[in-house]
Amino acid sequence: MRIGSSESEPSLEAERRLEQLIDRTLADLPLRRAPSTLEARVFDEIERRAALPWWRQGFGCWPQIARAVFLAACAALCAAAILAGAWALGRIGRAGEMLTDSWVRGLLTLEGAARETAGSLARIVPLEWVYEGLILSAVLYACLFGVSAAAYRMLYLKSELAGRS
Amino acid sequence: MGLNEPNTVHTPPTEHRSIEFATFMRAYQDMVFSTAARLTGNDAQAQDIAQEVFVRAYENFEHLRESAAAGGWLKTVATNLSLNHLTRYRRRWRLFSEEPSVPDVPLPDTLLADLSREEQCALVDDAIARLPDHQRVPLVLYHFEDLSYQEIAARLRISIAKVKTDIQRARAALAGLLERRGISSAALVEPLP
Numbered sequence: 001m002r003i004g005s006s007e008s009e010p011s012l013e014a015e016r017r018l019e020q021l022i023d024r025t026l027a028d029l030p031l032r033r034a035p036s037t038l039e040a041r042v043f044d045e046i047e048r049r050a051a052l053p054w055w056r057q058g059f060g061c062w063p064q065i066a067r068a069v070f071l072a073a074c075a076a077l078c079a080a081a082i083l084a085g086a087w088a089l090g091r092i093g094r095a096g097e098m099l100t101d102s103w104v105r106g107l108l109t110l111e112g113a114a115r116e117t118a119g120s121l122a123r124i125v126p127l128e129w130v131y132e133g134l135i136l137s138a139v140l141y142a143c144l145f146g147v148s149a150a151a152y153r154m155l156y157l158k159s160e161l162a163g164r165s
Numbered sequence: 166m167g168l169n170e171p172n173t174v175h176t177p178p179t180e181h182r183s184i185e186f187a188t189f190m191r192a193y194q195d196m197v198f199s200t201a202a203r204l205t206g207n208d209a210q211a212q213d214i215a216q217e218v219f220v221r222a223y224e225n226f227e228h229l230r231e232s233a234a235a236g237g238w239l240k241t242v243a244t245n246l247s248l249n250h251l252t253r254y255r256r257r258w259r260l261f262s263e264e265p266s267v268p269d270v271p272l273p274d275t276l277l278a279d280l281s282r283e284e285q286c287a288l289v290d291d292a293i294a295r296l297p298d299h300q301r302v303p304l305v306l307y308h309f310e311d312l313s314y315q316e317i318a319a320r321l322r323i324s325i326a327k328v329k330t331d332i333q334r335a336r337a338a339l340a341g342l343l344e345r346r347g348i349s350s351a352a353l354v355e356p357l358p
Contacts, residue, residue, distance in 0.1 A: 041216050
């Protein structure tokens with residue numbers, strides 16, 4: 001009987017048998033023994049966290065006065081941000097009204113020139129060059145992807161497996 | 166406050182509380198460590214996770230010390246932290262981590278290696294750790310945590326079909342790994358003397 005063969009899929013009976021076998025194997029497996037250093041590590045961490053100043057602990061651990069001041073400061077900041085936004089919007093609106101034609105016209109000229117340049121390039125450059133450029137970009141991207149994957153497998157996965165064993 | 170509500174107050178350990186908590190921890194540390202180690206497949210990461218589980222347990226110790234559900238609570242936190250850890254660090258690399266399908270291996274019959282039961286168990290744990298994450302995690306959730314295919318799919322946010330396929334491949338891979346080390350699964354199910 002073969003398991004995992006790509007040519008012949010395992011039969012349902014074989015699957016069931018394998019499931020029962022693995023299930024019984026794993027069900028009887030005893031618990032792993034925790035390292036003897038775990039207890040000391042936990043107590044060290046508890047002491048380290050308890051020794052942290054209140055402002056570095058969670059909000060729930062802050063003194064009530066500090067929490068009240070913090071909430072009040074947050075509310076004040078929100079109100080200030082809303083007021084500042086409204087004020088800035090008002091200024092922009094007024095400034096927009098005062099904008100001279102030259103600014104708008106300058107921007108429109110720039111946009112037209114950019115569009116014209118792009119159009120000229122599209123007419124001059126042969127379509128094959130565009131396709132070749134796209135293919136070259138895709139190949140370079142795939143190479144980079146492959147190098148990254150190979151580096152990950154060689155450098156990271158190896159150390160992971162070493163850690164497991 | 167219930168067990169589900171996090172209590173972030175860091176109480177400095179007093180002697181009496183420390184002794185009580187140490188006793189509590191000794192009762193559950195193997196279970197918590199095993200859960201994390203089998204899910205992550207890495208002892209160092211499992212230690213970090215077990216440490217975090219017990220720090221959280223300490224923060225909730227007032228409720229846990231009297232609770233009959235303390236073991237379940239610890240197991241749930243250990244499972245969640247392990248899955249969070251795996252999701253956080255592995256998602257972007259899942260594509261790279263996919264391994265080729267399990268090589269063609271004969272299903273073991275009654276081959277018995279000349280190893281003690283403890284050594285065989287250690288080898289099974291090692292074989293589980295060697296499985297790729299996408300096979301090991303659903304296998305452990307199914308066989309050790311007794312989750313259904315649907316629950317595993319929901320927890321891992323993958324389809325039920327993928328869960329079934331991954332578990333099936335994991336079983337075959339595990340049988341293959343054990344076979345290569347000269348142990349059959351059948352031999353392992355024999356009771357301890």
